[in-house]
Amino acid sequence: DIVLTQSPGTLSLSPGERATLSCRASQSLRTNFLAWYQQKSGQAPRLLIYGTSTRATGIPDRFSGSGSGTDFTLTISRLDPEDYAVYFCQQYGNTPFTFGPGTKVDSK
Amino acid sequence: EVQLVESGGGLVQPGGSLRLSCAASGFSFTTYAMSWVRQIPGKGLEWVSSIDGSGDRRYHADSVKGRFTISRDNSKNMVLLQMNSLRDEDTALYYCAKAKGLDTYGDFEYWGQGTLVTVSA
Numbered sequence: 001d002i003v004l005t006q007s008p009g010t011l012s013l014s015p016g017e018r019a020t021l022s023c024r025a026s027q028s029l030r031t032n033f034l035a036w037y038q039q040k041s042g043q044a045p046r047l048l049i050y051g052t053s054t055r056a057t058g059i060p061d062r063f064s065g066s067g068s069g070t071d072f073t074l075t076i077s078r079l080d081p082e083d084y085a086v087y088f089c090q091q092y093g094n095t096p097f098t099f100g101p102g103t104k105v106d107s108k
Numbered sequence: 109e110v111q112l113v114e115s116g117g118g119l120v121q122p123g124g125s126l127r128l129s130c131a132a133s134g135f136s137f138t139t140y141a142m143s144w145v146r147q148i149p150g151k152g153l154e155w156v157s158s159i160d161g162s163g164d165r166r167y168h169a170d171s172v173k174g175r176f177t178i179s180r181d182n183s184k185n186m187v188l189l190q191m192n193s194l195r196d197e198d199t200a201l202y203y204c205a206k207a208k209g210l211d212t213y214g215d216f217e218y219w220g221q222g223t224l225v226t227v228s229a
Contacts, residue, residue: 033215047217050208097155
């Protein structure tokens, strides 16, 4: 199974700041089938990024994804108050599809 | 508008069974793979099962293999999860999810609101 590790566990930032979230895979994702989801309390996850770097429908361009192989990054260029949430990375190139443990972005 | 509505959750004793349903609307149902993903409230996400658009290919996590079975009724736009031999560790919120790609399974573009399964004596 591909294990995903996310860092940091918690990121405390102010609105307008840049957020950089890391996701590392235990083995190379040859297909770059890496997704990022945002989850707010009491809500289902929302797809932000798929295929490592493609924004899902309706996702603002302040969200961007990058990376290859085993190292991937989600960047929020200028944090908006509505962006405070938990972010999960996920690989979907091989079953079992696996998720990282999440990074919580909260207010400094 | 895409809608996924789960039902069938509840309280069940260890060793018991439940069948979860997901009613889908707003898209060409047979075109897309569908999946179940679970989450212990406040914890992480775990993929459970996926099925292709035709229902011919099914995949299950090792943790549920032999106990859970995913299926779909394309005449009713429904996805089902039959859960047998339930264990305490199956307690979670179960989400139904739709794949984004035409030939992918695990890029979960749309999610339902979930149905809660509690396994307890």
